Amino acid sequence: MCLDIGIAVCGPNEALVISGMFQGGKPTFINGGRAIVCPCIQTVQRIPLNTMTLEVHSPRVYTSQGVPISVVGTAQVKINGSSEEMLGYAAEQFGGKPVDQILNICLETMEGHQRAIMGNMSVEEIYRDRKTFSKKVFEVASVDLHNMGIAVISYTLKDVRDEVGYLASLGQARTAQVKRDALIGEAEARKDATIAEALAEEQRMESKLVNDTEIARSKRDFELKKAIYDTEVNTAKAEAEMAYSLQAAKVQAKIKEEEMQVKVVERMQNIAIQEQEIMRREKELDSKVRKPAEAEKYRLEKIAEAERQKVVLEAEAEAEAVALRGEAEAYAIEVKAKAEAEQMAKKADAWKEYKEAALVDMMLKVLPKVAAEVAGPLSETNKITMVATGDGPIGASRVTNEVLDIMGSLPDTVKKMTGVDITTRMARA
Numbered sequence: 487m488c489l490d491i492g493i494a495v496c497g498p499n500e501a502l503v504i505s506g507m508f509q510g511g512k513p514t515f516i517n518g519g520r521a522i523v524c525p526c527i528q529t530v531q532r533i534p535l536n537t538m539t540l541e542v543h544s545p546r547v548y549t550s551q552g553v554p555i556s557v558v559g560t561a562q563v564k565i566n567g568s569s570e571e572m573l574g575y576a577a578e579q580f581g582g583k584p585v586d587q588i589l590n591i592c593l594e595t596m597e598g599h600q601r602a603i604m605g606n607m608s609v610e611e612i613y614r615d616r617k618t619f620s621k622k623v624f625e626v627a628s629v630d631l632h633n634m635g636i637a638v639i640s641y642t643l644k645d646v647r648d649e650v651g652y653l654a655s656l657g658q659a660r661t662a663q664v665k666r667d668a669l670i671g672e673a674e675a676r677k678d679a680t681i682a683e684a685l686a687e688e689q690r691m692e693s694k695l696v697n698d699t700e701i702a703r704s705k706r707d708f709e710l711k712k713a714i715y716d717t718e719v720n721t722a723k724a725e726a727e728m729a730y731s732l733q734a735a736k737v738q739a740k741i742k743e744e745e746m747q748v749k750v751v752e753r754m755q756n757i758a759i760q761e762q763e764i765m766r767r768e769k770e771l772d773s774k775v776r777k778p779a780e781a782e783k784y785r786l787e788k789i790a791e792a793e794r795q796k797v798v799l800e801a802e803a804e805a806e807a808v809a810l811r812g813e814a815e816a817y818a819i820e821v822k823a824k825a826e827a828e829q830m831a832k833k834a835d836a837w838k839e840y841k842e843a844a845l846v847d848m849m850l851k852v853l854p855k856v857a858a859e860v861a862g863p864l865s866e867t868n869k870i871t872m873v874a875t876g877d878g879p880i881g882a883s884r885v886t887n888e889v890l891d892i893m894g895s896l897p898d899t900v901k902k903m904t905g906v907d908i909t910t911r912m913a914r915a
Contacts, residue, residue, distance in 0.1 A: 494530045495520040501567050503531040503577045515573045531581050535567040537639065538589055542596045546649070547604045555609055555648040559600055559623065562639040563592050563631060576635025592636060599627040609652055616643045 496502045502516040504523060523530050542559040549555060565580075566572040580588050603622045604612065612619050624641040631638055646653070 492523050492525055493520055494523045496532060499535050501533045501535055501565075501573055503533060503573070503581065504529070513574070513577060515570055515577075517567045531577065533565055533567075533573065533576055533580065534585055534588070535565055536585075537562055537564045538585075538592065540589065540593050540596055541644075542593065542600050544597060544601045544604060547601050549604060549609050549612065550606060551608050553609050553648065553652050554650065555604070555612070555646060555652070557600065557604055557612070557643065557647075558645040559596070559620070559641060560644050561596050561627070561641045563596075563636050564639060565635055566637040572632070572635040572637070574635070575633060579634045591634070592631065595630055595634075596623075596627050596641075599623055599630070602626070609648070612643075613646055613653060616646075619643055 494502055494504070496516065498517070500517075502514075504514040504516070517535070540561045540563060542561060543556075544558075545556045546554045547557065565576045580591075600623050603619060603626065607619060607622075620641050620643050624638055627641070628638045
């Protein structure tokens with residue numbers, strides 16, 4: 487409905503322009519606030535208060551000298567929201583227009599004024615005195631933009647270029663002029679420095695001569711006065727040294743006298759100390775040497791007596807033990823002899839009883855022992871070399887046959903030594 491009431495709100499970077507009924511014939515401006523609006527009878531417009539940056543290009547503009555140059559400037563502009571008058575101007579000019587259109591209007595205005603100022607100045611004035619050029623553009627543009635409700639915050643000349651090489655030639659001429667002035671200045675400075683150096687050297691030499699003269703005069707006076715002072719000082723020093731030597735001799739004699747007395751006292755004290763030391767050493771000798779020696783003598787006598795008694799007792803015990811061992815051995819021999827005699831008698835009786843059977847039994851018992859004795863050396867042999875003619879056995883069997891041959895010759899040997907034919911009797915048995 488047309489009578490509905492609404493609330494319009496704006497931020498700190500914009501302003502509300504309220505027009506229509508209940509406004510007293512002129513619009514109301516509100517910055518960063520809110521207002522009650524009746525849509526059917528009132529109109530609300532928003533004006534941006536942000537700072538807008540403009541880059542103003544003016545290509546190929548002819549200066550007052552007819553030289554075409556290109557200039558780029560940078561300007562900061564904004565709608566002045568602190569002045570209600572300027573808000574009114576802005577509302578008249580830009581009410582209902584977008585920000586891009588506002589920017590374009592400001593840019594065209596600035597570019598026109600920039601071109602006008604460029605046409606009234608020479609290239610040298612624009613290039614060398616940029617501050618003056620910027621100030622003129624700022625002042626002229628501020629007046630027109632003020633009538634639109636826009637304030638120019640700043641304007642700066644950013645770049646100046648030309649396409650005909652005028653600025654380069656201008657720079658070269660200026661560079662040559664500066665180099666010339668520098669060379670002239672350097673030559674004049676060297677000349678002035680050489681003149682000043684010569685004058686300074688002259689003054690230095692003059693001052694040095696005067697100073698050396700004064701130094702020589704002062705040195706002479708000093709040497710004369712020093713000679714007089716040295717004579718007086720040496721005289722007083724000689725007198726003082728003589729008096730000192732005399733006094734020192736007296737003091738030295740007194741010191742020697744005192745030293746002699748001290749030595750006498752020290753010698754007497756040393757004698758007393760030596761006498762006390764002698765007495766101490768005698769007591770020490772008596773306590774550490776004589777009494778321990780007497781005690782040691784007594785101890786050794788007792789030890790010797792005990793050793794003698796021990797030897798006597800040990801000798802007696804040894805003699806008694808030898809006698810007992812002799813008796814025991816004699817008894818053992820006697821018993822052994824009796825046992826062996828009985829054994830031999832029993833063997834003789836057995837020989838008589840068994841005869842050939844006993845002989846055969848004895849031979850069977852003895853033969854393994856004989857074989858062991860014959861083969862004993864062979865068991866200790868590391869290496870045996872066998873030489874064969876090829877007629878009989880070879881290798882290990884040859885060694886066995888050799889042992890058996892030795893065993894087979896034993897009966898013949900016994901028969902030759904005892905006359906008993908073991909082979910025949912064993913065959914009978």
